[in-house]
Amino acid sequence: MRRMMALTLMLLLGLWAGLAAAQDDLPTGVAIDSPLPKVGGVNLSGESVTLDDVMGKKTLVLSFWSIYCSDCVMELDDLRSIRAEFPVDEVEVVAVNTDSSLPLSRITSFLRRYEGVRGAKLNVRHILDRDSSLLETLGVRYIPLMITVSKAGLVTSVVSGYNHEEDQGRLHRALQEGSVALGVWNSSLRGRLRSILRSSGPSGESVEWGTFRVEEEMDLFGVYGPDGWEASLTNSSDRDVEMGKVEETVSGRLRIALMRNAMASIGIRLPRDYQNPFQQHGVHLPACPLKDEGRALSKLYYELDFDTIFETLEESAMWIGDTYHAGKVCDVDLGLLRDRITEIDFNPAISEISVITASDYDYKPRAVLSELVKSSYRIRSVKENILVYFGDATMLVDEIDDLSIKGLNIYAEKLDDKTVRVEVY
Structure with a gap:
């Protein structure tokens, strides 16, 4: 129905x-x-x-x-x-x-x-x-x-x-x-949003659905050493364990991709997830995004309770050699997604906010900004000291104050609607 x-x-x-x-x-x-x-x-x-x-x-x-x-x-x-x-x-x-x-x-x-x-x-x-x-x-x-x-x-x-x-x-x-x-x-399989499907529901209410197909793939990452398979995701010498971890990781990435595509379809373009250190050297080794609830897009996924917003129509997955391929087709209730976005006070309007930092060591503000980018789904991009932010300066101050970094005391203050000062000591 x-x-x-x-x-x-x-x-x-x-x-x-x-x-x-x-x-x-x-x-x-x-x-x-x-x-x-x-x-x-x-x-x-x-x-x-x-x-x-x-x-x-x-x-x-x-x-x-x-x-x-x-x-x-x-x-x-x-x-x-x-x-x-x-x-x-x-x-x-x-x-x-x-x-x-x-x-x-x-x-x-x-x-x-x-x-x-x-x-x-x-x-x-x-x-x-x-x-x-x-x-x-x-x-x-x-x-x-x-x-x-x-x-x-x-x-x-x-x-x-x-x-x-x-x-x-x-x-x-x-x-x-x-x-x-x-x-x-x-x-x-390579599709993005294909159509925004609308109809009138049985009681006359407006119904809005988006149908999406997402795809992810991931290679086994490891080497055969003197003691057998040395896996980097699981630190296990059991190849089957490593394959299971890859499948779990891809499953999480599919759901994150589905959320990103659905949000983009209603005009909210989320940042991509932060890179694993191995990726910075050209090796594709993502962690399972939904296992780390402190990561930006994972936090948003759980706050939206996104699992209850979509219905899976088709799923497919297979191993080809050492590469795992998976895809799924889902109907997303875009009307409900809009309601959830409002409930969590996610402001789709973008602000450019300057962050002024003060510290006794240069690395401390960088550590704070790095942790903020990793944990905040409201940050769309960062260029030097300018944050492109889904929200206002007050919300940014609250997010910075909520950060917890061992060995650092963090204080944030709103100077005006476009400027936030951060002290780290």
């Missing part, structure tokens, strides 16, 4: 009254069955353009993309497919670039490289949203995003996330037949 609810999605030209209940939760401010606001920007030559010449005359397919979004680039391939499939006088395909901070030449250069690699022109209309006004007008929350509009000028579907060619087949049929189609998860 849950799966059937999650799979209900409207694509393209079909109209479905049941979607009205879920309208407020769409990944954009435009509403199904409502007029599309005026769309404009500049073309690849920097000239101002609009879609006034095709609005009300053609079916529109608008795809929002960025050169930094790998799924967006794959969706460009699908735009080429749509353009080749449908008559130019019936369907207008528009690629809307959202990289407002990049020079125009950077975007045109990227498109030339893309066409060179594909060996074919991307024969679609290009609009560049140079001042982000289009994103604001349409209320676009995350990309890739595809919006379709009927010849009557009404929005007929909003699809978030890259969709596999299987979904594109349904999308083509919807264009051909003007019918409702279903969206499903991508069968590729």
